[in-house]
Amino acid sequence: MTGVARLVAMPLAALVMVGGVLGVQVANGGGAFEPLASADPCAARTVTSRAEGMDALTERLVLLGIDAAACRLHVSREALTLELAQPGPRTDEQVEALHDGLLDAVRRMKEEGSLPPASDLVDEALDNADLNRFLELAIRALPDSVIDAALKTDDVLVRTIEDLDLRAILEDLDDEDDLYRQVNAAVTRAVKASLVDRLRELVPG
Amino acid sequence: MARVRRAAGPLFAVTVALVLADSAVVTLALPDILRHLHTTVGEVAWVLIAFNLVLGLGAVPTAVLATRARPRLISALGIAAFAGSSAWCAAAGSIDVLIAARCVQALGGALALVGCLELLVAEYGERRGVATWVTAGVVGTAVGPFAGGVLTQAFSWQAIFVVQVPFAVLAVPAALAVPATPETTPDRHRPALRPNLTLALLSAALTAALFLLVLLLVEGWRHSPGTAALTVSVVPVAALAARPLARLLRPPPEVEVAAGCFLIAGGLVGLAIPPSAHLAWTIAPQALVGLGLGLTVDRLTSQAMELRLPRVRHAGWTIGARHVGVVVGLAILTPVFTADLQDAQVPAQEAIASLVLDAPLQPQDKIAIAQALGRELSDEEGRVPDLHRAFETADLAPEERPAAARLERALDAQLERAATRAFRDSFLIGAGLALLALVTVVVPRRRRS
Numbered sequence A: 001m002t003g004v005a006r007l008v009a010m011p012l013a014a015l016v017m018v019g020g021v022l023g024v025q026v027a028n029g030g031g032a033f034e035p036l037a038s039a040d041p042c043a044a045r046t047v048t049s050r051a052e053g054m055d056a057l058t059e060r061l062v063l064l065g066i067d068a069a070a071c072r073l074h075v076s077r078e079a080l081t082l083e084l085a086q087p088g089p090r091t092d093e094q095v096e097a098l099h100d101g102l103l104d105a106v107r108r109m110k111e112e113g114s115l116p117p118a119s120d121l122v123d124e125a126l127d128n129a130d131l132n133r134f135l136e137l138a139i140r141a142l143p144d145s146v147i148d149a150a151l152k153t154d155d156v157l158v159r160t161i162e163d164l165d166l167r168a169i170l171e172d173l174d175d176e177d178d179l180y181r182q183v184n185a186a187v188t189r190a191v192k193a194s195l196v197d198r199l200r201e202l203v204p205g
Numbered sequence B: 001m002a003r004v005r006r007a008a009g010p011l012f013a014v015t016v017a018l019v020l021a022d023s024a025v026v027t028l029a030l031p032d033i034l035r036h037l038h039t040t041v042g043e044v045a046w047v048l049i050a051f052n053l054v055l056g057l058g059a060v061p062t063a064v065l066a067t068r069a070r071p072r073l074i075s076a077l078g079i080a081a082f083a084g085s086s087a088w089c090a091a092a093g094s095i096d097v098l099i100a101a102r103c104v105q106a107l108g109g110a111l112a113l114v115g116c117l118e119l120l121v122a123e124y125g126e127r128r129g130v131a132t133w134v135t136a137g138v139v140g141t142a143v144g145p146f147a148g149g150v151l152t153q154a155f156s157w158q159a160i161f162v163v164q165v166p167f168a169v170l171a172v173p174a175a176l177a178v179p180a181t182p183e184t185t186p187d188r189h190r191p192a193l194r195p196n197l198t199l200a201l202l203s204a205a206l207t208a209a210l211f212l213l214v215l216l217l218v219e220g221w222r223h224s225p226g227t228a229a230l231t232v233s234v235v236p237v238a239a240l241a242a243r244p245l246a247r248l249l250r251p252p253p254e255v256e257v258a259a260g261c262f263l264i265a266g267g268l269v270g271l272a273i274p275p276s277a278h279l280a281w282t283i284a285p286q287a288l289v290g291l292g293l294g295l296t297v298d299r300l301t302s303q304a305m306e307l308r309l310p311r312v313r314h315a316g317w318t319i320g321a322r323h324v325g326v327v328v329g330l331a332i333l334t335p336v337f338t339a340d341l342q343d344a345q346v347p348a349q350e351a352i353a354s355l356v357l358d359a360p361l362q363p364q365d366k367i368a369i370a371q372a373l374g375r376e377l378s379d380e381e382g383r384v385p386d387l388h389r390a391f392e393t394a395d396l397a398p399e400e401r402p403a404a405a406r407l408e409r410a411l412d413a414q415l416e417r418a419a420t421r422a423f424r425d426s427f428l429i430g431a432g433l434a435l436l437a438l439v440t441v442v443v444p445r446r447r448r449s
Helices: A003-027 A053-073 A077-085 A092-112 A118-128 A133-141 A144-150 A153-163 A166-171 A176-202 B002-021 B027-036 B041-066 B071-091 B095-124 B126-154 B157-162 B164-177 B193-220 B225-232 B234-249 B253-272 B280-305 B311-343 B345-357 B363-379 B388-393 B398-442
Strands: none
Touching (some): A003 B234, A053 A077, A053 A118, A053 B363, A092 A166, A118 A133, A118 A144, A118 A153, A118 A176, A153 A176, A166 A176, B002 B164, B027 B041, B027 B225, B041 B071, B041 B311, B071 B095, B071 B157, B095 B126, B095 B164, B095 B311, B126 B157, B126 B225, B126 B234, B126 B280, B157 B164, B193 B253, B193 B280, B225 B280, B345 B398, B388 B398
């Protein structure tokens, strides 16, 4: 081996080995092996649910509502979720953003046509509602077309959101029973208010 | 007696390897020590730091002492102290006792190292004796983490110290049997600054490779100490391949060391950017580090001692440089990766939140899993959590279990990504230290007027 060859062979071999290893690593995604980046909450997201009926509607409403709230607060939906998961008081901005975000979610689902008709939800709602037994039977006997004509899902949801004390709910998300009671009561009130308004529209004068 | 003399050389080489392996041997046992002695991460790091600090600072004074006393007495005393303190380490019931025992072990180790050098020269002659001492040190350094991991996995962390005792006990009579005379040469030469500085910087870089990699494997990717040990065995195996490669290409010594520094830097960059958490992605970068280690450490140690008298004092400088380098490496890297691990929590939690929110599960099961995960994450503040417990404790319907299992795998993958990302800067700093070592080799020497 000549003097020059002895001088360059080892550095060249080292260069080839390091270049080869790093090249293969980078070509296979080396350097990009990082935790999932949070998605832009302002970009439209397809939200699905494994649940059915009211549970599915609630899940989609909450997921879209958090997206819209996070967009208003200029944070990721994950950061907002983690923050809301911590116990403690909420800021006015958070409560307002969530309120408006939930309303945005209702609007979006209505525009997409993904809100179920009221007749799809009425049986489940009646199971949970604290109504007179005869009244409950009478409502169950109504044809779907009558129910859908009398009750609009988006109207009930908007009334429910306006009625809910979001600050109180957000401050104690761990108490599932209380959360369930509050939402149920708000839905029942919203249904009644929606029906009363509908009757007023139907009765002239 | 003749039988003892025949075994003396190999026993001294094993002793040198054991002492230098002790520099990193406990790395894979640190999580077990942490749990067994009920201590903190900060305190348990001192099991590693204390040994290297005492050995690094004690090497030169010990070498000075070795020039004024009989080598066999120095060696026997050092090996006996090393053996006794190894047994003390195994019996330690608290972290304070273990750290104290490690300090005594390092002092005994320093005496044993300089004493064994003189005894090996007496046994094999100058050239072969020094070469055996240097090679044993490189083998010990490279094999240490592997041996420690295997022993911790097979037995316990105490086994690391117990197995050292019989080897060292056998070496004491062997040391006393070798009639070496003290090296009375006057202090003719100054320490070789450049090779010792390169050694120190490379040792700091190699700390990143060995210490951080085992931490990533055990704490970040959650492999057992045995699997981690098997994985890091690539480094000593590749180090063995360095000599045949050097013989084949026959580079000048400076070129060989420079190429070795570059290989270590390249290997560390490779460890910083694995494409996934699969163990296979660590093999080629480790092979680069191992090759680099094999090309540099023994060559630099020989350069620092070559034609310098008294030999034992210059050997002391090389030990000091290497172990102070390890301590400097730990001092630079530990705060960086612990801070990065803390910082990694937010993106990891957000990734976990994202996957749970979008998981194809019933809403009530998502809530149950989220609550269990929340408890697990808050319990493991500052460490990579074990999410399996959260899925075990969550009350899920049987038909939801397959989807939950898929979610668990996806969340584990996110944790692996977060841990890998958290170690990246530390590996890159290690690569920077290796490149700095390369600079000390390639910068032209000042011409003497």
